[in-house]
Amino acid sequence: MSKLINFGAGPAALPEEVLNEAAIAVKDYKGSGLSILEIPHRGHLFLDLLTEANALVLELLQLNEEYKVIWMQGGGRLQFCMLPLNFLKSIAGYIDSGHWAAEAMAQANLYGNTKIIASSKDKNYKFIPPVTAIPEAYDYIHFTTNNTIFGTQLQEIPQATAPLIADMSSEILSRAFDYSKFKLIYAVAQKNLGAAGVTLAVVHQSLLATEVRPLPDILSYQAMARQNSLVNTPPVFGIYTSLLMLRWIKTKGLNKLFDQNKEKAKLLYQSIDNHPKFYGVADPGSRSSMNVCFRLEAEEDNKRFLDFCLNRNITGIKGHRSVGGFRASIYNAISPEDVNHLVQAIQDFE
Amino acid sequence: MSKLINFGAGPAALPEEVLNEAAIAVKDYKGSGLSILEIPHRGHLFLDLLTEANALVLELLQLNEEYKVIWMQGGGRLQFCMLPLNFLKSIAGYIDSGHWAAEAMAQANLYGNTKIIASSKDKNYKFIPPVTAIPEAYDYIHFTTNNTIFGTQLQEIPQATAPLIADMSSEILSRAFDYSKFKLIYAVAQKNLGAAGVTLAVVHQSLLATEVRPLPDILSYQAMARQNSLVNTPPVFGIYTSLLMLRWIKTKGLNKLFDQNKEKAKLLYQSIDNHPKFYGVADPGSRSSMNVCFRLEAEEDNKRFLDFCLNRNITGIKGHRSVGGFRASIYNAISPEDVNHLVQAIQDFE
Numbered sequence: 001m002s003k004l005i006n007f008g009a010g011p012a013a014l015p016e017e018v019l020n021e022a023a024i025a026v027k028d029y030k031g032s033g034l035s036i037l038e039i040p041h042r043g044h045l046f047l048d049l050l051t052e053a054n055a056l057v058l059e060l061l062q063l064n065e066e067y068k069v070i071w072m073q074g075g076g077r078l079q080f081c082m083l084p085l086n087f088l089k090s091i092a093g094y095i096d097s098g099h100w101a102a103e104a105m106a107q108a109n110l111y112g113n114t115k116i117i118a119s120s121k122d123k124n125y126k127f128i129p130p131v132t133a134i135p136e137a138y139d140y141i142h143f144t145t146n147n148t149i150f151g152t153q154l155q156e157i158p159q160a161t162a163p164l165i166a167d168m169s170s171e172i173l174s175r176a177f178d179y180s181k182f183k184l185i186y187a188v189a190q191k192n193l194g195a196a197g198v199t200l201a202v203v204h205q206s207l208l209a210t211e212v213r214p215l216p217d218i219l220s221y222q223a224m225a226r227q228n229s230l231v232n233t234p235p236v237f238g239i240y241t242s243l244l245m246l247r248w249i250k251t252k253g254l255n256k257l258f259d260q261n262k263e264k265a266k267l268l269y270q271s272i273d274n275h276p277k278f279y280g281v282a283d284p285g286s287r288s289s290m291n292v293c294f295r296l297e298a299e300e301d302n303k304r305f306l307d308f309c310l311n312r313n314i315t316g317i318k319g320h321r322s323v324g325g326f327r328a329s330i331y332n333a334i335s336p337e338d339v340n341h342l343v344q345a346i347q348d349f350e
Numbered sequence: 351m352s353k354l355i356n357f358g359a360g361p362a363a364l365p366e367e368v369l370n371e372a373a374i375a376v377k378d379y380k381g382s383g384l385s386i387l388e389i390p391h392r393g394h395l396f397l398d399l400l401t402e403a404n405a406l407v408l409e410l411l412q413l414n415e416e417y418k419v420i421w422m423q424g425g426g427r428l429q430f431c432m433l434p435l436n437f438l439k440s441i442a443g444y445i446d447s448g449h450w451a452a453e454a455m456a457q458a459n460l461y462g463n464t465k466i467i468a469s470s471k472d473k474n475y476k477f478i479p480p481v482t483a484i485p486e487a488y489d490y491i492h493f494t495t496n497n498t499i500f501g502t503q504l505q506e507i508p509q510a511t512a513p514l515i516a517d518m519s520s521e522i523l524s525r526a527f528d529y530s531k532f533k534l535i536y537a538v539a540q541k542n543l544g545a546a547g548v549t550l551a552v553v554h555q556s557l558l559a560t561e562v563r564p565l566p567d568i569l570s571y572q573a574m575a576r577q578n579s580l581v582n583t584p585p586v587f588g589i590y591t592s593l594l595m596l597r598w599i600k601t602k603g604l605n606k607l608f609d610q611n612k613e614k615a616k617l618l619y620q621s622i623d624n625h626p627k628f629y630g631v632a633d634p635g636s637r638s639s640m641n642v643c644f645r646l647e648a649e650e651d652n653k654r655f656l657d658f659c660l661n662r663n664i665t666g667i668k669g670h671r672s673v674g675g676f677r678a679s680i681y682n683a684i685s686p687e688d689v690n691h692l693v694q695a696i697q698d699f700e
Binding site: 026038 | 352353354356358360361362363364369370372373374376377378382383384385387388389390391392423424425426427428430431457460538540544545546547548564565566567568569581582583584585586587588591663665666671
């Protein structure tokens, strides 16, 4: 089968250059006589690539060295646990903007007190709930800045004294954003940043000063930062694939990529808005530039549209099982041409 | 550089066939038009490979369907935490047979009471401490069946009523073993079973019946088993690489592979025992067939021997930083020819 255009929400499409380089490294890493799967994690081959990846993360996020870069395993769900374990003393605030935001809070409830600061749950998460005021005394405030399932995205970062923490799994490095407004940012790699099996966290040192409770190193941001992600054998191949993505992003040029992502989303939303049979799910003011969720007025045609797309080598556009409809994830690796292909399919669908 | 013979303790050598197939899949998985890094984890492409991997694990370990196969992230260290979190009610027993065994117990001490059942710490872990009697009332007894750093290996499984749990990270599927004596077996993949970033656990259903405390799904064996390892996005590439290793082991033939491993270890220990300048570290009765730890009488020659070996394309034989000397890890992927190469180097070293 020829190459499919993969609009899946994650594991998501990766650039062909990245896949080719990763494949070469699986056979032999940099002419070392060893596969990337075989190199020792305490040797210079790995430490060099880790150093480069750490530096590129800070450079591209435009953060200074007050932030520590950590590579972990366990996905978003382990982060959901680690946040309260590491930082929840009295109370933490959660912005209830979607399924994953609610899951993050549910995990925190196992370890301490939380409060919903704002919610759009009763409107089926169609928009990012506006945050009016954040009490100072909170240990942290948790945001999911992009809600993959509902196709909404935080447009403006609220003012707050409490440390802001953001799950940016499905949008990191996809748009111009003042990352320094957050004290901790985390993201699974399998959307904009590589392959499933590695999670990036960038943590301001102010959060690493004290530990709320005794923790095993593997669940402690402090220990992970102190040991440069080497508390145990790291997911070497996953970190390497993320490094390839970081290099690719840098080569593309941040601003060019951000503009491209904006343009991609605009074209796709236009084609949906202009089509008599399709409609967008999210409120226009909260629309995500990464996950475009849309539906057919006549749901009985859903299967026909999926088949219609697959005939044009388009895959991954089925909506999340909890909401149905369609979702096109247009992460960094999705080119304007890929989006045009989907736009054409939407226009051509009767 | 030509292909190195990698005696590293992990990430360890993988068979060339496995590396080649993994590299192909990174570009295109089974002609699907998607990379193995891009396939959706709830689609048939992934579910089919997961089903095959689960079945092969049970078949090769010769375990029945009372055991559940779980694929996780976080390495041995996350298992060290999950064991007490999931199973420790009143007290757990630990066999203190080496560095990782002690680490496992240290993590358990964060969550409850433990007791050392046997220890060889005061003899620098030169042997597997004999276990004479195990009290019935223990929640579980933890073994590290192969001690990578000290080159020792459990020879006989003690009788016990309490559930036995084994860290088999550096020996799983390397020798004939009655795996059914254990109620839970876990192993990181990067030694005998694939690449870093995935951990296998095989759990008897009797351990999954109750939960000792409320746990987030990502830290619960019960939830992981119930959801067939899909509590969240699994490390797809890591599981696939393990599947390739499982297939490779099956094709080689279990018994043939086990005999080969025994023979490899025998040859290597003989060359060390017969050499006037080298000596083995572990007591002969506890010697590991996977990690052969040895030293030079004249430690000032260490560097010269490492260089001597590297000149013959031999790498990864430096001992663990905590003990020094040399360590040759001769996991499944290390062929008899590879071992002969090292034997020859030892013999030729002046």
